Amino acid sequence: MKKLSVLFGVLALAALVLVPSMLKSHGIYLFTYWLIYVIATMGLNLTVGYAGQKSLGHAAFFGIGAYVVAIGMQSGLSFWAGLPVAALSCFVVGLILGFPALRVQTIYLAFATLGFNTAVWLVMRNEEWLTGGTFGINNIARPEAFGISFDGNLAFYYLVLGFSVVLAALLWGLLRSPWGKAFTALRDNPIRAESLGVDIRRYTLLSFAIGGVYAGIAGALFGSLVQFIDPAPFTVEASIMMYLMVVVGGPGYFLGPLVGAAVGVILPEWLRFAQAWYLLVFGAAVMGLMIWLPDGLLSIPDRIRAKRQSREASAARAAAAQGVKS
């Protein structure tokens, strides 16, 4: 089983490396776009799926990352200098946003984070001296490193792919460490976790901060990809969509964001000519999913396995009963 999943991982990675090189520029763009949202929703998956904090403000971090790097580059910093600043600002803002989560939970927290998103969006829209307001920031250059320019679409795609692989590996390591167990303990039963000595205050704040860093890095890459940012991609609606991506993919499943970002961003972008119809189907599918598959698409294999096990168990019971009789 373990060998099989390693093999599958290698194959998937090979596909991610090879397939875009055969595509035209729009195809490469869609793949890059997808990976950027995968990075962002990986962070949200940590906050929502693993640590169980209902956050509806993730697009705000995405926007903060994009704007910090864009403004930094406007004032002469390089992308590589701006990126750590963006990540750090998202970390700090995430810690601050975590504070309401210490006081309120579930739906109240969802609204508090949603309100935070509105506030950040208003700043982006209104403070023209800083963010360019609704006109946004133009001509964001793509980064270069060690003499390699990532200006071309394919080169930039490989840069984003590199980022996603490294960030995914870091998250994987984090989740397998004691920290990861502490996050899931916080989700499953905070009171029990606290009585076992998990500092729930610290882990609640950290789940927002680390999730925010992922979104911030994704946002920085997003600004470089589209080379123009305005407040539109960072609205409350975008946050709600990211939340749905995590839920649709499967909260708490490591690969959930891959699926979630595909149905939440790539399909609507690809089907742009029929976007309203697609979103109508998407909304209806979310309702259906909640009724029949509340743990997300990636829970299907687990479900089948559970069903098979219960069937085998009942068959074994029947056989045992037969044996007793004869």
Added chain:
Amino acid sequence: MTDFLQLFFSGLATGSIYALAALGFTLLWQASGTINFAQGEFVMLPAFMMLGFLSAGFPLWLAFVGSCVLSVFVLGWLFKRGLVDPLFKYGMMPIVVATIGLSIAMRNAVRAGYSAEPQPFPNLFPETVYDIAGVTISATDIGTFVFALILVLVTQTFLSRTVTGRAMQAVAQNTESASVLGINVPRMIFYTFAINALLAAAAAILVTPTYLAKFDMGASLGTKAFFAAIIGGFNNSRGALLGGLIVGVCENLSAAYISPSYKEAVALVIFMLVILFKPQGLLGKKEERKV
């Protein structure tokens, strides 16, 4: 001072519409633990129903009655049967996610199936403007405020004075003892959904002439309704009225005196203050947390 009063009164009119949406929201929460993320879209849909009736040649009042009936069926019965009943057993968050899905579906159904452009809507009240001691107030503001206030008060009276209303409150407070007392719980919960649908239809006829009928008109209205409901107190239906009026008035005043571009943040700031200092809301009772 006259400026202040003028802003205050037009804020009351907006606030009373928030209160209508917030009241339905609180009632649903009390009766069935449903957080309806599609509350804004529940106001948008009746507006388009009325447009449909109007274009079929009905007068406005008949269009309103027709869309009330249709709303009770679609937003009351169908919503409860199709979405809330199957999800009820899973707790709060699946219903929240499902109603988010519902709001996306409703919004885009109207966008794809009807029109993405804002549609004009006939005025309910005459366009006269009154001048009382230097303060100008429009008939629309007065009419909206009075109509909404009457609806809220009628709902309150229904809940506290009639047998059905008291049974509904009993269900909201303790479902198990209510059913032991012989109250038909599912029917009472359906009544709540029906009242929510009616309040949404009423909010639609009041708000659409100024906001115009557009597929995304519900987005900000829904959020304001949530904030108003929580500010006033989630487990108290009088709180919705107070919360709605506070949000409406403060928005109007801060748009004039502080900054119009940060108007959207007002509800949020009040909400954060309430969450920090009185999480149960201004009129709410404290709920103990269970382990």
